[in-house]
Amino acid sequence: MPHTAPASDIAPLSPPLVCPHARRGRASAPTFPARRIHPAMTTTDVLQRLAPLIQAHAGQPPADTTELASGTRLESDLRMDSMAVVHVLEDIEEQFDVTIPDEQLAVVYTVGDLVNIVLVATETTERAA
Template sequence: MTTNDILRALTLLIRARNEHPPADPAAVTPETRLEQDLHMDSMAIVHVLEDIEDSYGVTIPDERLAGVYTVGDLVDIVRTTAGPGERVA
Protein backbone atom coordinates (compact mmCIF):
# COMPACT_ATOMS: atom_id res chain seq x y z
CA MET A 1 0.00 0.00 0.00
CA THR A 2 1.57 3.28 -1.09
CA THR A 3 1.31 6.64 0.61
CA ASN A 4 -0.92 7.82 -2.25
CA ASP A 5 -3.24 4.82 -1.73
CA ILE A 6 -3.50 5.64 1.97
CA LEU A 7 -4.04 9.33 1.23
CA ARG A 8 -6.89 8.56 -1.18
CA ALA A 9 -8.55 6.23 1.32
CA LEU A 10 -8.17 8.72 4.17
CA THR A 11 -9.56 11.52 2.04
CA LEU A 12 -12.78 9.51 1.71
CA LEU A 13 -12.95 8.94 5.47
CA ILE A 14 -12.25 12.62 6.16
CA ARG A 15 -14.85 13.80 3.66
CA ALA A 16 -17.45 11.51 5.26
CA ARG A 17 -16.81 13.00 8.73
CA ASN A 18 -16.34 16.64 7.73
CA GLU A 19 -19.34 18.96 7.81
CA HIS A 20 -17.69 21.16 5.19
CA PRO A 21 -15.52 18.88 3.03
CA PRO A 22 -13.22 20.48 0.48
CA ALA A 23 -14.81 20.78 -2.95
CA ASP A 24 -11.75 19.27 -4.58
CA PRO A 25 -10.54 16.02 -2.96
CA ALA A 26 -7.18 16.54 -4.68
CA ALA A 27 -6.72 19.58 -2.44
CA VAL A 28 -6.19 17.23 0.53
CA THR A 29 -2.46 16.65 0.86
CA PRO A 30 -0.28 15.31 3.68
CA GLU A 31 0.37 18.92 4.71
CA THR A 32 -3.35 19.72 5.04
CA ARG A 33 -4.14 20.66 8.63
CA LEU A 34 -7.23 18.97 10.05
CA GLU A 35 -8.46 21.85 12.21
CA GLN A 36 -7.19 24.93 10.42
CA ASP A 37 -7.56 23.89 6.77
CA LEU A 38 -10.42 21.38 6.94
CA HIS A 39 -12.22 23.05 9.87
CA MET A 40 -12.65 19.73 11.68
CA ASP A 41 -13.37 19.80 15.39
CA SER A 42 -11.84 17.34 17.84
CA MET A 43 -14.87 15.02 17.74
CA ALA A 44 -14.72 14.75 13.95
CA ILE A 45 -11.03 13.88 14.20
CA VAL A 46 -11.78 11.22 16.83
CA HIS A 47 -14.42 9.76 14.51
CA VAL A 48 -11.91 9.62 11.65
CA LEU A 49 -9.48 7.80 13.94
CA GLU A 50 -12.25 5.34 14.87
CA ASP A 51 -13.00 4.87 11.18
CA ILE A 52 -9.32 4.12 10.56
CA GLU A 53 -9.40 1.50 13.31
CA ASP A 54 -12.55 -0.08 11.91
CA SER A 55 -11.43 0.03 8.28
CA TYR A 56 -7.99 -1.40 8.92
CA GLY A 57 -8.89 -3.69 11.84
CA VAL A 58 -6.25 -2.11 14.07
CA THR A 59 -6.10 -0.42 17.44
CA ILE A 60 -4.37 2.93 17.52
CA PRO A 61 -2.38 3.28 20.76
CA ASP A 62 -3.43 6.25 22.89
CA GLU A 63 0.05 7.75 22.75
CA ARG A 64 -0.31 8.04 18.95
CA LEU A 65 -3.44 10.17 19.31
CA ALA A 66 -1.58 13.15 20.72
CA GLY A 67 0.05 15.18 18.02
CA VAL A 68 -2.40 14.40 15.21
CA TYR A 69 -2.62 17.71 13.38
CA THR A 70 -2.33 16.97 9.67
CA VAL A 71 -3.52 14.45 7.12
CA GLY A 72 0.11 13.33 6.96
CA ASP A 73 -0.07 12.45 10.66
CA LEU A 74 -3.03 10.18 9.85
CA VAL A 75 -1.11 8.62 6.96
CA ASP A 76 1.78 7.90 9.35
CA ILE A 77 -0.59 6.23 11.80
CA VAL A 78 -1.96 3.97 9.09
CA ARG A 79 1.51 3.10 7.78
CA THR A 80 2.76 2.15 11.25
CA THR A 81 -0.31 0.29 12.55
CA ALA A 82 -1.83 -1.44 9.51
CA GLY A 83 -0.33 -4.62 8.14
CA PRO A 84 1.14 -4.64 4.62
CA GLY A 85 -1.98 -6.13 3.03
CA GLU A 86 -4.55 -4.02 4.85
CA ARG A 87 -7.01 -1.99 2.79
CA VAL A 88 -9.84 0.36 3.58
CA ALA A 89 -13.15 -1.46 3.26
Template sequence: MTTNDILHRLTPLIRARTEHLPAGPSGLAPDTRLEQDLRMDSLVIVHVLEDIEESFDITISDDRLAGVYTVGDLVDIVMTTAGSEGRAA
Protein backbone atom coordinates in the same frame (compact mmCIF):
# COMPACT_ATOMS: atom_id res chain seq x y z
CA MET B 1 0.69 0.22 0.87
CA THR B 2 2.08 3.49 -0.38
CA THR B 3 1.36 6.93 1.01
CA ASN B 4 -0.85 7.65 -2.01
CA ASP B 5 -2.80 4.41 -1.50
CA ILE B 6 -3.49 5.31 2.11
CA LEU B 7 -4.36 8.91 1.25
CA HIS B 8 -6.79 7.65 -1.39
CA ARG B 9 -8.52 5.43 1.20
CA LEU B 10 -8.52 8.16 3.86
CA THR B 11 -10.13 10.79 1.63
CA PRO B 12 -13.71 9.44 1.76
CA LEU B 13 -13.42 8.85 5.52
CA ILE B 14 -12.39 12.45 6.07
CA ARG B 15 -14.93 13.82 3.58
CA ALA B 16 -17.70 12.03 5.49
CA ARG B 17 -16.77 13.96 8.66
CA THR B 18 -16.29 17.49 7.32
CA GLU B 19 -17.97 19.93 4.99
CA HIS B 20 -14.90 22.17 4.76
CA LEU B 21 -12.65 20.76 2.08
CA PRO B 22 -9.75 22.72 0.66
CA ALA B 23 -10.22 24.23 -2.77
CA GLY B 24 -8.28 22.91 -5.70
CA PRO B 25 -8.18 19.80 -7.82
CA SER B 26 -6.09 17.76 -5.41
CA GLY B 27 -8.43 18.18 -2.44
CA LEU B 28 -6.71 16.61 0.54
CA ALA B 29 -2.93 16.58 0.77
CA PRO B 30 -0.58 15.37 3.51
CA ASP B 31 -0.07 18.94 4.71
CA THR B 32 -3.82 19.64 5.00
CA ARG B 33 -4.40 20.65 8.64
CA LEU B 34 -7.34 18.97 10.35
CA GLU B 35 -8.35 21.84 12.63
CA GLN B 36 -7.37 24.92 10.65
CA ASP B 37 -8.09 23.79 7.07
CA LEU B 38 -10.89 21.26 7.60
CA ARG B 39 -12.33 22.90 10.73
CA MET B 40 -12.45 19.63 12.64
CA ASP B 41 -12.68 19.73 16.41
CA SER B 42 -11.15 17.09 18.66
CA LEU B 43 -14.34 15.00 18.77
CA VAL B 44 -14.55 14.83 14.98
CA ILE B 45 -10.88 13.84 14.82
CA VAL B 46 -11.56 11.01 17.27
CA HIS B 47 -14.43 9.83 15.06
CA VAL B 48 -12.13 9.90 12.01
CA LEU B 49 -9.59 7.83 13.93
CA GLU B 50 -12.33 5.32 14.80
CA ASP B 51 -13.31 5.18 11.12
CA ILE B 52 -9.65 4.58 10.21
CA GLU B 53 -9.39 1.73 12.72
CA GLU B 54 -12.46 0.08 11.23
CA SER B 55 -11.54 0.67 7.60
CA PHE B 56 -7.93 -0.49 7.90
CA ASP B 57 -8.63 -3.17 10.55
CA ILE B 58 -6.05 -1.73 12.93
CA THR B 59 -5.96 -0.58 16.54
CA ILE B 60 -4.51 2.86 17.19
CA SER B 61 -2.95 3.17 20.63
CA ASP B 62 -3.84 6.14 22.80
CA ASP B 63 -0.27 7.44 22.77
CA ARG B 64 -0.54 7.90 18.98
CA LEU B 65 -3.48 10.28 19.36
CA ALA B 66 -1.36 13.15 20.61
CA GLY B 67 0.24 15.06 17.80
CA VAL B 68 -2.35 14.38 15.11
CA TYR B 69 -2.57 17.69 13.28
CA THR B 70 -2.53 16.92 9.56
CA VAL B 71 -3.76 14.41 7.01
CA GLY B 72 -0.12 13.33 6.75
CA ASP B 73 -0.16 12.48 10.46
CA LEU B 74 -3.12 10.18 9.79
CA VAL B 75 -1.25 8.54 6.90
CA ASP B 76 1.78 8.00 9.15
CA ILE B 77 -0.39 6.40 11.83
CA VAL B 78 -1.88 3.97 9.32
CA MET B 79 1.52 3.12 7.83
CA THR B 80 3.23 2.50 11.16
CA THR B 81 0.30 0.78 12.85
CA ALA B 82 -0.56 -1.47 9.93
CA GLY B 83 3.13 -2.31 9.53
CA SER B 84 3.57 -3.15 13.20
CA GLU B 85 0.47 -5.34 13.19
CA GLY B 86 1.69 -7.17 10.10
CA ARG B 87 -1.23 -6.22 7.90
CA ALA B 88 -2.13 -3.37 5.63
CA ALA B 89 -5.77 -4.14 4.90
Protein backbone atom coordinates in the same frame (compact mmCIF):
# COMPACT_ATOMS: atom_id res chain seq x y z
CA MET C 1 -47.32 17.94 38.83
CA PRO C 2 -43.74 16.78 38.09
CA HIS C 3 -41.06 17.26 40.70
CA THR C 4 -38.33 19.71 39.71
CA ALA C 5 -35.10 20.18 41.60
CA PRO C 6 -34.25 23.66 42.82
CA ALA C 7 -31.58 25.43 40.78
CA SER C 8 -29.10 25.09 43.67
CA ASP C 9 -29.29 21.25 43.43
CA ILE C 10 -28.30 21.14 39.76
CA ALA C 11 -24.63 20.37 39.24
CA PRO C 12 -22.74 22.85 37.08
CA LEU C 13 -21.58 21.72 33.67
CA SER C 14 -18.10 20.33 33.63
CA PRO C 15 -15.46 22.39 31.81
CA PRO C 16 -15.00 21.61 28.12
CA LEU C 17 -12.42 19.01 27.21
CA VAL C 18 -9.33 20.42 25.59
CA CYS C 19 -7.45 18.06 23.35
CA PRO C 20 -3.70 18.54 22.93
CA HIS C 21 -3.95 18.70 19.14
CA ALA C 22 -6.25 21.70 19.43
CA ARG C 23 -3.52 23.89 20.91
CA ARG C 24 -2.52 26.71 18.66
CA GLY C 25 0.81 28.37 18.24
CA ARG C 26 2.95 25.25 17.95
CA ALA C 27 5.98 25.79 15.75
CA SER C 28 5.50 22.45 14.02
CA ALA C 29 3.56 19.29 14.57
CA PRO C 30 5.40 16.08 15.33
CA THR C 31 5.41 13.60 12.50
CA PHE C 32 5.78 9.89 12.21
CA PRO C 33 8.40 8.35 9.97
CA ALA C 34 6.92 7.58 6.57
CA ARG C 35 7.02 3.87 5.94
CA ARG C 36 5.65 1.55 3.33
CA ILE C 37 3.55 -1.25 4.77
CA HIS C 38 3.48 -3.38 1.68
CA PRO C 39 5.20 -3.02 -1.67
CA ALA C 40 1.80 -2.55 -3.30
CA MET C 41 0.55 0.03 -0.76
CA THR C 42 2.04 3.51 -0.91
CA THR C 43 1.39 6.75 0.91
CA THR C 44 -0.79 7.77 -2.05
CA ASP C 45 -2.84 4.58 -1.71
CA VAL C 46 -3.44 5.26 1.98
CA LEU C 47 -4.35 8.90 1.27
CA GLN C 48 -6.90 7.79 -1.33
CA ARG C 49 -8.51 5.41 1.16
CA LEU C 50 -8.48 8.05 3.90
CA ALA C 51 -10.01 10.83 1.79
CA PRO C 52 -13.66 9.72 2.12
CA LEU C 53 -13.22 9.13 5.87
CA ILE C 54 -11.80 12.62 6.33
CA GLN C 55 -14.44 14.23 4.14
CA ALA C 56 -17.22 12.57 6.13
CA HIS C 57 -16.11 14.30 9.34
CA ALA C 58 -14.65 17.59 8.09
CA GLY C 59 -16.48 20.75 9.07
CA GLN C 60 -15.34 22.29 5.80
CA PRO C 61 -14.67 19.38 3.45
CA PRO C 62 -12.68 20.05 0.29
CA ALA C 63 -14.67 20.15 -2.91
CA ASP C 64 -12.48 17.42 -4.37
CA THR C 65 -10.45 14.72 -2.62
CA THR C 66 -7.44 15.68 -4.73
CA GLU C 67 -7.28 18.88 -2.65
CA LEU C 68 -6.24 16.80 0.38
CA ALA C 69 -2.48 16.80 0.78
CA SER C 70 -0.13 15.67 3.54
CA GLY C 71 0.21 19.25 4.76
CA THR C 72 -3.54 19.91 4.98
CA ARG C 73 -4.21 20.87 8.61
CA LEU C 74 -7.21 19.16 10.16
CA GLU C 75 -8.24 21.99 12.48
CA SER C 76 -7.60 25.13 10.48
CA ASP C 77 -8.03 23.91 6.89
CA LEU C 78 -10.79 21.31 7.33
CA ARG C 79 -12.45 22.77 10.47
CA MET C 80 -12.27 19.44 12.32
CA ASP C 81 -12.65 19.54 16.10
CA SER C 82 -11.22 16.93 18.45
CA MET C 83 -14.32 14.73 18.29
CA ALA C 84 -14.19 14.67 14.50
CA VAL C 85 -10.56 13.52 14.68
CA VAL C 86 -11.55 10.79 17.15
CA HIS C 87 -14.27 9.63 14.74
CA VAL C 88 -11.79 9.57 11.87
CA LEU C 89 -9.38 7.49 13.97
CA GLU C 90 -12.22 5.07 14.79
CA ASP C 91 -13.07 4.81 11.09
CA ILE C 92 -9.39 4.20 10.29
CA GLU C 93 -9.28 1.36 12.81
CA GLU C 94 -12.31 -0.22 11.17
CA GLN C 95 -11.23 0.42 7.55
CA PHE C 96 -7.65 -0.81 7.97
CA ASP C 97 -8.31 -3.39 10.72
CA VAL C 98 -5.73 -1.88 13.08
CA THR C 99 -5.65 -0.62 16.65
CA ILE C 100 -4.48 2.94 17.21
CA PRO C 101 -3.39 3.86 20.75
CA ASP C 102 -5.26 6.78 22.32
CA GLU C 103 -1.96 8.62 22.74
CA GLN C 104 -1.82 9.09 18.96
CA LEU C 105 -4.62 11.65 19.16
CA ALA C 106 -2.20 14.08 20.78
CA VAL C 107 0.05 14.12 17.71
CA VAL C 108 -2.50 14.38 14.91
CA TYR C 109 -2.44 17.79 13.26
CA THR C 110 -2.42 17.11 9.51
CA VAL C 111 -3.65 14.65 6.92
CA GLY C 112 -0.06 13.46 6.64
CA ASP C 113 -0.09 12.57 10.35
CA LEU C 114 -3.14 10.38 9.73
CA VAL C 115 -1.44 8.71 6.76
CA ASN C 116 1.66 7.98 8.83
CA ILE C 117 -0.43 6.59 11.70
CA VAL C 118 -2.02 4.16 9.25
CA LEU C 119 1.34 3.17 7.77
CA VAL C 120 2.90 2.56 11.20
CA ALA C 121 -0.17 0.81 12.65
CA THR C 122 -0.53 -1.46 9.64
CA GLU C 123 3.17 -2.29 9.67
CA THR C 124 2.96 -3.14 13.37
CA THR C 125 -0.08 -5.33 12.74
CA GLU C 126 1.73 -7.16 9.92
CA ARG C 127 4.75 -7.79 12.16
CA ALA C 128 2.54 -9.20 14.91
CA ALA C 129 0.83 -11.61 12.53
